[in-house]
Amino acid sequence: MEVLPCKSRADAVALTAKLIGARLEATPDMVLGLATGRTMEEVYDHLATGGARFDRCTTFNLDEYVGLPPEDPQSYASYMADHLFDRVDIDSARTHLPDGMATDLGQAARDYEARIAAAGGIDLQLLGIGAAGHIGFNEPLSAFRSRTRDKILTPTTRDQNAGMFGGDAARVPKRALTMGVGTILDSRELILLACGAAKAQVIARAVEGPLTSRVSASAIQLHPACKVILDDEAAAALEDIAYYRFVCANEEKWNAYRSHL
Numbered sequence: 097m098e099v100l101p102c103k104s105r106a107d108a109v110a111l112t113a114k115l116i117g118a119r120l121e122a123t124p125d126m127v128l129g130l131a132t133g134r135t136m137e138e139v140y141d142h143l144a145t146g147g148a149r150f151d152r153c154t155t156f157n158l159d160e161y162v163g164l165p166p167e168d169p170q171s172y173a174s175y176m177a178d179h180l181f182d183r184v185d186i187d188s189a190r191t192h193l194p195d196g197m198a199t200d201l202g203q204a205a206r207d208y209e210a211r212i213a214a215a216g217g218i219d220l221q222l223l224g225i226g227a228a229g230h231i232g233f234n235e236p237l238s239a240f241r242s243r244t245r246d247k248i249l250t251p252t253t254r255d256q257n258a259g260m261f262g263g264d265a266a267r268v269p270k271r272a273l274t275m276g277v278g279t280i281l282d283s284r285e286l287i288l289l290a291c292g293a294a295k296a297q298v299i300a301r302a303v304e305g306p307l308t309s310r311v312s313a314s315a316i317q318l319h320p321a322c323k324v325i326l327d328d329e330a331a332a333a334l335e336d337i338a339y340y341r342f343v344c345a346n347e348e349k350w351n352a353y354r355s356h357l
């Protein structure tokens with residue numbers, strides 16, 4: 097794992113967008129795994145305004161609420177259209193989200209896994225982290241080998257996401273279809289972005305804490321190519337932060353991105 101502590105939230109977002117942009121440029125037909133949430137809004141804004149080309153890439157989103165049709169403004173399908181897909185040159189036929197409206201959610205989950213496999217797997221998966229320690233909607237006790245399935249959201253997650261539902265946690269759907277931790281770990285590369293003081297403790301548990309399904313994000317420790325990009329606030333509780341900064345300062349490959357670190 098590489099921890100990249102950035103000077104500010106703006107720098108963390110810019111670095112994330114630049115790394116994604118560089119991958120898209122190097123491999124335009126890549127398979128990109130996408131996340132939603134407040135943190136990613138800024139990343140997508142960077143990519144859209146920066147003119148990143150998406151015309152040949154294929155995307156798979158981590159998750160979708162159960163029971164919200166794609167046209168519902170609170171669905172993740174709408175979120176992706178608003179924040180990215182309608183703003184870039186992506187081919188909508190190559191964008192994929194789990195089908196939260198399926199009558200058979202188990203079948204929809206298996207179909208989603210099959211679509212990822214048919215695309216050749218995910219080259220780069222973008223991740224946020226929830227207050228409950230989730231990646232995707234893998235709430236506590238999600239098996240590290242879990243695959244796409246429906247999960248019941250924790251009250252913590254429904255509170256966290258209430259802002260997108262008029263501030264009313266009771267309006268946040270109770271379930272979501274999410275890639276499993278195992279699905280995420282199968283991606284060839286992971287980039288997890290976290291910003292803000294509210295994420296500091298959970299980042300410390302995910303990055304430095306013991307591997308535990310109570311914090312599904314701790315599973316990233318098992319991935320051989322995982323970058324964790326943090327702003328100053330989200331990095332604040334890391335015990336070995338001085339070492340992570342030392343590594344960044346001495347890795348030549350980060351020279352091009354030095355202004356953000």
Ligand code: F6R
Pocket residue numbers: 130131132133134135136158159223224225226227230231232233
């Ligand atoms: C959403 C998702 C979640 C979010 C996480 C952080 O697709 O997968 O894991 O990334 O809840 O959300 P924000 O950025 O709103 O704090």
